[in-house]
Amino acid sequence: MDVINKRLVRAGLIFGFLLVLFGFVFAGLTIKVRVTVDKAPVKAAPAIGGQTLTTVPLESVLDAEPKQGQFYKVYVTKAGVKIAGYIHAMLVEEITENEAQQTLSSSGRVRSQAEIVAEIEIKMDEDKKLIRQENEPDKALSDLMPLIAKSFNIDDRQKQKQIACELYFWIGQACRKKDDNYGALKEFKNMFDVDYAYAKEITKNISDPLDSGLIEHAEKLSKGLLVEYNLQITTKPKEAVLKINGKSVGMSPDVYRSTVPKFTLEVEKEGYRPIKEELFLMQAMTVKDYTLESLGRNLVVSSVPNGAQVFVDGKNTGKLTDYELPFVPYGSHAVKLVRDNYADWDATALIPEGSTGPVSLSATLIVNTYVFFQKNGGPELKFFKQPKALAFDKDGNFYVLDESDVKVKKFDAESRFQASWGDAGRESRALKVPAGAAVDGAGNVYITDSKACSVLKFDKTGKFLKRWGEAGPNPNELSGPTGIAIDAAGDVYVADTYNNRIVKYSKEGVLKKTWGKQGTLTGEFVLPTALTVGAKNEVIVIDRSRVQKFGPEGEPLGVWGKSGSGNGEFKAPMGVCTDSFDHVYIADTGNNRLLKFDPTGKLVCQWGVPGSGDGQMTAPFGIAVNGKGNVFVVERDNQRFQEFRIPAK
Numbered sequence: 323m324d325v326i327n328k329r330l331v332r333a334g335l336i337f338g339f340l341l342v343l344f345g346f347v348f349a350g351l352t353i354k355v356r357v358t359v360d361k362a363p364v365k366a367a368p369a370i371g372g373q374t375l376t377t378v379p380l381e382s383v384l385d386a387e388p389k390q391g392q393f394y395k396v397y398v399t400k401a402g403v404k405i406a407g408y409i410h411a412m413l414v415e416e417i418t419e420n421e422a423q424q425t426l427s428s429s430g431r432v433r434s435q436a437e438i439v440a441e442i443e444i445k446m447d448e449d450k451k452l453i454r455q456e457n458e459p460d461k462a463l464s465d466l467m468p469l470i471a472k473s474f475n476i477d478d479r480q481k482q483k484q485i486a487c488e489l490y491f492w493i494g495q496a497c498r499k500k501d502d503n504y505g506a507l508k509e510f511k512n513m514f515d516v517d518y519a520y521a522k523e524i525t526k527n528i529s530d531p532l533d534s535g536l537i538e539h540a541e542k543l544s545k546g547l548l549v550e551y552n553l554q555i556t557t558k559p560k561e562a563v564l565k566i567n568g569k570s571v572g573m574s575p576d577v578y579r580s581t582v583p584k585f586t587l588e589v590e591k592e593g594y595r596p597i598k599e600e601l602f603l604m605q606a607m608t609v610k611d612y613t614l615e616s617l618g619r620n621l622v623v624s625s626v627p628n629g630a631q632v633f634v635d636g637k638n639t640g641k642l643t644d645y646e647l648p649f650v651p652y653g654s655h656a657v658k659l660v661r662d663n664y665a666d667w668d669a670t671a672l673i674p675e676g677s678t679g680p681v682s683l684s685a686t687l688i689v690n691t692y693v694f695f696q697k698n699g700g701p702e703l704k705f706f707k708q709p710k711a712l713a714f715d716k717d718g719n720f721y722v723l724d725e726s727d728v729k730v731k732k733f734d735a736e737s738r739f740q741a742s743w744g745d746a747g748r749e750s751r752a753l754k755v756p757a758g759a760a761v762d763g764a765g766n767v768y769i770t771d772s773k774a775c776s777v778l779k780f781d782k783t784g785k786f787l788k789r790w791g792e793a794g795p796n797p798n799e800l801s802g803p804t805g806i807a808i809d810a811a812g813d814v815y816v817a818d819t820y821n822n823r824i825v826k827y828s829k830e831g832v833l834k835k836t837w838g839k840q841g842t843l844t845g846e847f848v849l850p851t852a853l854t855v856g857a858k859n860e861v862i863v864i865d866r867s868r869v870q871k872f873g874p875e876g877e878p879l880g881v882w883g884k885s886g887s888g889n890g891e892f893k894a895p896m897g898v899c900t901d902s903f904d905h906v907y908i909a910d911t912g913n914n915r916l917l918k919f920d921p922t923g924k925l926v927c928q929w930g931v932p933g934s935g936d937g938q939m940t941a942p943f944g945i946a947v948n949g950k951g952n953v954f955v956v957e958r959d960n961q962r963f964q965e966f967r968i969p970a971k
Contacts, residue, residue, distance in 0.1 A: 353388060354386065354421075355394055358380070361475050362382075364398055365407055370486050370516045383422045384396040389411055413471050413474055449465045463497070463500075466492055473489065487521050490513035493509045498533060507536050507604075510539075551580050552606060553580070554607065555574050555610050555611075556574055557575070557611075560575060566578060568588070574589070586600055589612055593616060593650075593651075594614035594617055595616075618651040619679070620648050623644070623657065623684075624684045632657070632659060634655050634671075636656065652674065659685050663968055664687040692966040693966065693968075695967040696964070697963065701960070701961050709722050709962070710956065711897065711956065715782070717735065718735030719733065720733050722944075728742045729753045730753075735948070753769065753774075753778060757772040758804050758816075758817070760807050765782035770804060777800075777806065800816065803825075804850075810855075820849070822838060824863060824876065826874075835876060838850070848866045851864060852895070862906055866895075867885040869898075882923030893912030896944070900947075909944065914942065915931065937966075939955065939964075940960045941957055941960070942958075943958045951968065952967045953965070
């Protein structure tokens with residue numbers, strides 16, 4: 323029994339192995355093919371010109387394995403024995419099981435070998451003419467391709483290979499006429515694969531350089547001499563993204579290696595026009611050097627102060643000024659700079675075509691936030707009685723006018739008290755009610771006396787130098803003068819308050835010009851109380867209801883503002899000044915606050931509320947800005963001055 327059991331087990335194993343084996347075999351026979359030519363040859367190996375095992379008639383249906391390369395492996399019966407062989411894909415077509423059942427073998431007269439060869443050669447000669455004349459290469463291709471299948475009906479194996487060689491050569495020529503060099507290369511390789519010696523013979527007199535290059539390339543491929551193609555890619559500028567057939571393969575410069583000579587190369591870099599090229603390599607090493615075409619230019623954005631965020635077309639670039647933005651596209655772009663404690667800055671940047679240099683855009687940012695820094699004076703100290711005005715010299719020292727026994731008090735750039743005058747002697751008697759102060763380039767101090775209706779000039783030590791002006795309405799007279807300013811040439815401008823006009827003098831007090839009268843039209847005034855001269859030598863005057871800007875000779879340049887307590891409005895202002903960027907600051911006396919405008923009259927910011935605490939104000943009269951942009955204000959009723967600075971962060 324044990325012997326029988328062992329034999330049964332062994333038989334079962336063998337049977338199972340055979341089932342698996344046949345399962346693999348029959349699993350491969352998943353398709354049917356129908357023969358499309360008569361006497362189609364079945365080859366012993368998948369190669370044109372290989373030994374023919376047998377032929378099969380037109381409309382025969384064969385079991386086949388899926389196509390590999392240009393051949394199907396099929397199973398046919400020869401002399402009652404089932405054999406496997408190879409049939410060219412051009413001789414058959416795949417069909418379904420239903421189509422296989424319906425297929426009937428065709429019948430007809432069998433043509434002779436001479437007729438088959440003649441038919442192929444006649445048709446090939448016709449298509450040669452089309453190709454040589456560069457006429458209808460598509461028609462030539464459609465004619466020649468089926469002739470490959472017909473050549474399999476030639477029994478003479480040598481003749482069959484020669485005919486196939488010539489067909490592949492002319493199919494390659496047709497591809498060349500269509501600029502399909504890769505297609506031509508494949509057909510020329512087929513030619514060498516079929517019959518190397520005959521292919522060399524029929525191509526030995528090719529004179530066209532491109533044709534001969536393709537044929538030489540195809541010969542190397544057929545012999546296995548070219549197994550890899552190298553493409554060296556450089557770009558100017560470097561670091562462009564390289565893509566092969568849509569897939570990123572690296573950055574330039576780089577060497578791309580491929581076993582396939584034809585592919586699509588794309589070169590991409592932000593700010594440059596992308597390049598897309600169909601490449602067909604014919605050498606082991608090919609060098610491609612691309613100069614990329616810029617789509618824009620660099621934009622240099624700078625600001626004073628720097629450190630502002632840069633926005634372009636509403637998008638935060640993530641960069642801070644000063645910075646050079648690379649490759650901003652040609653055209654107009656909205657640029658915004660944003661920095662804490664400064665007003666947003668907006669401009670349009672035009673990036674023109676035609677040159678490669680950067681475009682520059684510079685901004686002067688306007689401070690829109692001030693915080694209290696320090697104060698000096700106050701009712702409890704009795705250092706000031708009724709401070710009215712202050713003015714800086716070029717070194718940062720400043721003078722405060724006070725309607726007290728000591729009329730002028732001098733401080734250094736650190737706000738430390740230095741000296742005073744106007745408290746004794748002749749100068750004290752001459753300076754009765756000081757109203758406005760200005761300092762020229764030499765450090766001389768000019769003061770208006772609203773009660774004496776005059777202008778007094780002192781040197782930096784307080785030594786009295788000169789006085790001019792008398793009370794009255796005439797051109798060389800003054801009535802309650804308040805504000806005073808000096809331009810770059812040393813000329814002196816006075817707000818002749820009760821005469822509602824501006825008077826211009828030389829630095830020696832010689833009358834040069836007057837303009838204005840009472841009224842609300844442009845160039846007219848309602849009690850002008852203060853004035854200043856900006857960096858562009860423009861004269862800015864305030865009165866009870868507005869700000870007016872003039873040229874040095876009184877020519878109107880602009881006007882803005884109105885009386886009130888709303889944003890940008892003012893009430894009985896008594897002080898005005900400008901900074902080095904021509905921003906205008908106003909001591910809004912009646913509203914107990916300070917206002918800041920840009921040079922066009924647009925409100926930048928305002929700060930201050932009534933009171934006596936730090937940062938609060940009561941009757942701010944005089945206002946001035948030092949070289950660091952710090953704002954100083956004197957308050958008549960709080961008997962002090964305060965300094966405001968830009969927040970540190």
